Amino acid sequence: MSGPRTPLRPRRFTLRARLTLVYGAMFLAAGAVLLGLTYVLFNARLGAGGTFSSSSAEPSAAPTGTPARAPGPDAGPGPGPEHQRFTESREDVLRDAAGTSLLTQGGIALLVVGAAAAGSGWLVAGRVLAPLHRVTDTARRIADAPAAGRGLHERIALAGPDDEVKELADTFDTMVERLDRSFDGQRRFVANASHELRTPLTLGRALVETAMHRPAASADIRRLGEDLLQINSRHERLISGLLLLASSENEITERHPVDLADIVTHVVAQAVSAAAKAGIEVTAETAEAWTAGDALLLERLVHNLVENGVRHNSGAGGHVRVTCGTGPGGRAGLRVANTGPTVPPYEIPALFEPFRRLGADRLVTGGGAGLGLSIVRAVARAHGGDADARPRDGGGLTVTVTLPPDPDAGRHAGQEAGKHAGQRAQAAS
Missing domain, CATH: 3.30.565.10 (Histidine kinase-like ATPase, C-terminal domain)
Incomplete structure (x- = not known):
């Protein structure tokens, strides 16, 4: 014979994990926006900086097949078309290399700092949610009690700043205290009812039995007494059943x-x-x-x-x-x-x-x-x-x-x- 099976609960994505993902995602999104803005401004600055001067191009860097020669007295006021094209291509290469380096190194740095931010968010979320775990653990212990009223003496008694979490813990303590008083009143009522209800029934049974067994009692009185005793016995069983039902729902202290x-x-x-x-x-x-x-x-x-x-x-x-x-x-x-x-x-x-x-x-x-x-x-x-x-x-x-x-x-x-x-x-x- 097997007892009722408790249905398996699916694995939950905890609030702490969700907060950590939110922290990390927000940090990565902000970092990505900052990195993209920096890249745009960087390209704009390079585009506004003009071209390299002729002195920045070394003779050895001239295009292949073009002989290097020193400028003569008949040289013009500026570099020639081939040198100009070479300088512009060098600027494009340098601009692309700088942008790629900025995105690559900035992305790696962003991922490293994002991971550190997610870890910090995990720790911070754990500290922030710790009082909620105390509320959950206390509520679970009370809910898992096998008998009514067991565990209601527990309190969270959360210390700390007067914030929303402390307000929740104090409200929970107030609720548990009221439930504890209610169950305590129920136990006192059961104890009092056991005496107040059984005493008159016992007295009534004794009076009926005395009247039935008198020598002068007629057959009608004896039959009436038997009927009254059956009614009285039924009431006694009913009261005993009610008291047993109430007591069996309480905690069994000795096993x-x-x-x-x-x-x-x-x-x-x-x-x-x-x-x-x-x-x-x-x-x-x-x-x-x-x-x-x-x-x-x-x-x-x-x-x-x-x-x-x-x-x-x-x-x-x-x-x-x-x-x-x-x-x-x-x-x-x-x-x-x-x-x-x-x-x-x-x-x-x-x-x-x-x-x-x-x-x-x-x-x-x-x-x-x-x-x-x-x-x-x-x-x-x-x-x-x-x-x-x-x-x-x-x-x-x-x-x-x-x-x-x-x-x-x-x-x-x-x-x-x-x-x-x-x-x-x-x-x-």
């Missing part, structure tokens, strides 16, 4: 190793006789299934599942099959399948909500308050597991519960095996 097989065997042994009166067979197939938690709450979980399977059954000839064992990853698994009327798939999600139950015409035994599966799921989730249901082929329902494994399951299993071996050896002797 102990528990073998579901022992609990299943105990609960099924108690349910066999009551189910047989309704013509329903209850069987169990158990294997070691170690988990860690509250044994009383887990017993209530198994009891509710078996009771629910008996109540919502097809009557004489029906059966309830209870199976427990270890599934993938060492998780403890429990499955309860019962015969009964066909359950539409769209009705199943509502069965785990409080006070939601199947129609009265589907009940073999009465007395349900509509809290059985709600308590099952609440107890399972308080232990870090979950509960699910699906329609059974041929009618009825199959409920599956998965619980996290006990870290010391191997050691406990070895101890149990040694104890059983010792008992068998002692019996043989």
